[in-house]
Amino acid sequence: MSKPGGTAGSRDIMATTPAFPSEPSPADGPDTTAPAFGDAGGMAPAAPAFSPLYQQIKTLILRSLQAGEWKPGDMIPSEFDLAARFRVSQGTVRKAIDELATDNLLVRRQGKGTFVATHAEQHIQYRFLRLLPDAGNLAQQGPAERRIIECRRLRASAEVARQLALRTGDPILQVKRVLAFAGSPAILEDLWLPGGPFKGLTVETLSDDKGPMYALFETQFGVRMVRAVEKIKAVAADADAARLLDVPEGHPLLSVERLAYTYNDVPMELRRGLYRTESRHYRNELS
Amino acid sequence: MSKPGGTAGSRDIMATTPAFPSEPSPADGPDTTAPAFGDAGGMAPAAPAFSPLYQQIKTLILRSLQAGEWKPGDMIPSEFDLAARFRVSQGTVRKAIDELATDNLLVRRQGKGTFVATHAEQHIQYRFLRLLPDAGNLAQQGPAERRIIECRRLRASAEVARQLALRTGDPILQVKRVLAFAGSPAILEDLWLPGGPFKGLTVETLSDDKGPMYALFETQFGVRMVRAVEKIKAVAADADAARLLDVPEGHPLLSVERLAYTYNDVPMELRRGLYRTESRHYRNELS
DNA sequence: CAGTGGTCTAGACCACACT
DNA sequence: GTGTGGTCTAGACCACTGC
Structure with missing residues (x-):
């Protein structure tokens, strides 16, 4: 050796x-050993990590x-x-x-x-959907029916812009849809997407698609969702939600606000779901 | 070599x-190569894993x-x-x-x-508590005040027994408490614990203790919680919850039902929390 | 069969913490 | 300095998949 x-x-x-790869590159002999990450200027003369x-x-x-x-x-x-x-x-x-x-x-x-990894084609579909039936023996069901309520082009509010790392007024898309299991509406979702990466997204594109929305994002827009953070609350149904989810106004709903990221922690979707949880629950594992 | x-x-x-360890054990030479796991009898002549x-x-x-x-x-x-x-x-x-x-x-x-690993002494206290303030810049706070409402010895209902892997009627302990942040009640919890491992647990023990309850379980009862599964729903406050959490009856609350396990997937605690989420949220990461 | 990931070993050296 | 975990290498062989 x-x-x-x-x-x-x-x-x-x-x-x-x-x-x-190619043949051994010339200037490679002595291995100049430069630090992997330079000191990002500022104070802290600290260790070069x-x-x-x-x-x-x-x-x-x-x-x-x-x-x-x-x-x-x-x-x-x-x-x-x-x-x-x-x-x-x-x-x-x-x-x-x-x-x-x-x-x-x-x-x-x-x-x-x-x-x-992909959100399509995998047996573990709907990887980010944590809503499960209380009874059904883990019978993981894809949502039977979806209905796109709207898909609008508009300008980002200050809040949406902040979360999506855009500027106020930048073009965005808003999608609103309802998911139902066995004919009974269960989820009302609002999505906000940056206009650039999702240029060309329409109600038709969404309506025609079967399968997970994130799979569509991958194949049609080259956007791959890698991780997400959710903030969960209990809220009372307002008039709009009550109508679309077929519950009385004031009915308790699970509010799930999700910020989803692509590679390199770039936020690409803001989503707010309202879940009916009378016979379903959001499952989470702690360790 | x-x-x-x-x-x-x-x-x-x-x-x-x-x-x-000791000196090299005698019968070790030829390496008899027994399967690590025998075929757990039954059909499936299958591979011995x-x-x-x-x-x-x-x-x-x-x-x-x-x-x-x-x-x-x-x-x-x-x-x-x-x-x-x-x-x-x-x-x-x-x-x-x-x-x-x-x-x-x-x-x-x-x-x-x-x-x-331990639930005590770590900087990351309250590892299993996912309720965070909406605003506070991640200011992870331990609950300022706790009040033990009761700690009773009773017999397991069919449902509790099932979840804790006991038999109906087995002795269990029930604990009820309220946690408050800054003087405002935020969490109402009911706990069910198997009577055996937690023999001797009293209101006094619980009231005197500062720090995470799971740390107390480790030091006083030798029970270490290793992982947990939570089922989350939105519910309306009943009269009791409304009174203890200082909200109107019917107010939306986050219901968090947790089954916590020790080593080897042995269930050791069933817990049901009701969280006020007007200015706090349950945080979850997906990947 | 060849190709891929999966396991196991042995040894050298680095980074870190304590004494 | 000594001991601990952390990184890196090199090489052998096993298990699985598909040609």
Whole structure:
């Protein structure tokens, strides 16, 4: 062995890695060892933040996902190939992929490969919908009926702009719809989407679609929702909600306000759902 | 090297590992390769379920935790020591500990050691309380005031028995309390606890205690809550809740029904909380 | 069969905390 | 300095999938 054992040190993959593999790049010998992250100016002369190799690899993979090099459902290169591409050992790539897999960005399938996670095609559809029937033995049902109430183009209010990281007055889309199970309305949702990425979204597009809305977003607009944060409250139904959900005014409803993010924590959807919970509940696991 | 490279095969640690390390045990040479898990009788001649070594190690560590060999807050033996004890490599122990750490059963602290997780003493107190103020910049507050309404000994109803894996009529404890923030009542909780493990729990014990109730359970009763499942609904305040939470009858409240488990998925607490959510919300992250 | 992820090992070195 | 967890490598072999 010409190069025995561990070679920890601090290397900076970011600075010297080609976008695609090729022959050994020339200026690569002495390994100049620049810090992975520069000191973001300001006070705190602090430590330059040591970044392990596998974290850098993770960032690079993330970058490729974001750039669309591999699309939802695609198989990414094997660990061995990626190791060659990034000039690290397979184990290091493995650790990076492990973390991306636990974040649900990638899905490993033994014997087949590693795939970009998707909201479509997976057996676990409606991954972000946590409303379950009280009784039904975990019978995970997709919403039987949906009705699009409206899909309007308008300008962002200060509040919506803030949450979607836009400017007040920027163009946005608003969608309002009702989901029903077995003929009984259960969910009333309002969505606010940034106008840019979702240009061309219409009532027809939404109405024609079966399957999860996030799957539609992936295939039609290239927008992949990666994580979300929900704020849950109990509220009384106002006149509008009461009518659309077929409950008396003042009836208690679960208000679920969701902010959903794509890669790199970019907010891409604000959603407010009102759930009827007489015979269903929002399920959550703590640990 | 006398024993080069990988030694995967299938080994069964469970069958041959002493509780504590000693000199090399005699009957260890040829590695008899018994299946880790026998075919649990029945149909399905199926595969005996291959179990990786690190999973077996994980089970063994779990067993020690459950048996109280290491108590909440304790440091467990180093990876190196555990590797010697279980006669595997450090890397295998590491993988087992990794999983236990992501399950929040253990906490790794670089340079110090690996510790048994606890609900006490951690900076992240009230780990299972997801109610946050709408405005306050994440100002995580412990409930300022608590008032124990009652603590009764009684017999389990069919429903409570089912959920706590007891038999109808088994002795249980019921606790009712109110939590308030800044003088304003916010949470009304009913708890049902199995009588056996919590023998001796009184209003006084509860009233005298500051800090998280789960910390009290650990120190006084040796019961450690490991995970929980919550079912959330919107309900209208009944007369009792209205009085105790100082809201009008019919006011919308968040109903949070929690079943909490110790090690090995043994249910140990059923809890039903009613939350006021006019200026607070239940926060949840999806991914 | 080859290719992929999954497990296991052994050893070197780094970062961190305490003494 | 010593001991702990954390990173990285290299290589062998196992389990699963599909050709």
